[in-house]
Amino acid sequence: MILTSNTPTNNWDEFFTGDDTLLCTLDRLFDRASVFVMKGASFRGAELEIFAVETTPMAIKATS
Template identity: 60%
Template sequence: MKGIQSNGFLPIIAQAIAEMEETHGEFSSIDEVNLAELGRRTGLSRSKLRRLKRNGFCEKLHGLKGQKKEHILDGYSSVLDALLKSGVSNSKVCLERLQAIGFTGSQSTVKRYTLLCTLDRIFDDATVFKLRGESFRGKKLETVSLQTGKIPAVESVMAKE
């Protein structure tokens, strides 16, 4: 099996097969590898090893790797953006207007999108201040202050341990 080892073996499997060859002698083909013993040595399940054996012990990429996922709002995001810019922020009203032009998604999808857009607009002009030093009961805490023109200042205190 020495010629097969250069064929993109996973390092753990290659090492385990090499150890098995030392113990049992060299394998003439991949079909002679005992999957139960290989599973014990590598910690991989036999079903995973069966799949890898079928592929010549080469790791293959997922079939959808590199493909862009389609989102249900892809064709409607410009309409929804226009509604939000005109001041319509009620998700039910937005959903009804989108359904009138063929949108098949749910209200929770519209709510999620409107929330993200609203937060994005709020944080566009936000300023974050970090203050360090002694604070409540002598603990070393980091105080974070967020200031934006659209909402009043928000402060949070995070403990440093």
């Protein structure tokens, strides 16, 4: 099983709060795990094209 995160494990408590089942699961996963910490620039989204769309409010006259 491979788990990836862009947040260090010592900061995971910000996201996993109040759920003892999840914390126990993570504890079992890390019990005999090999943890590889990779640092450097991320290449995810390097070729991502970003498009912005702007909308303007429009008044529509209701007909009855």
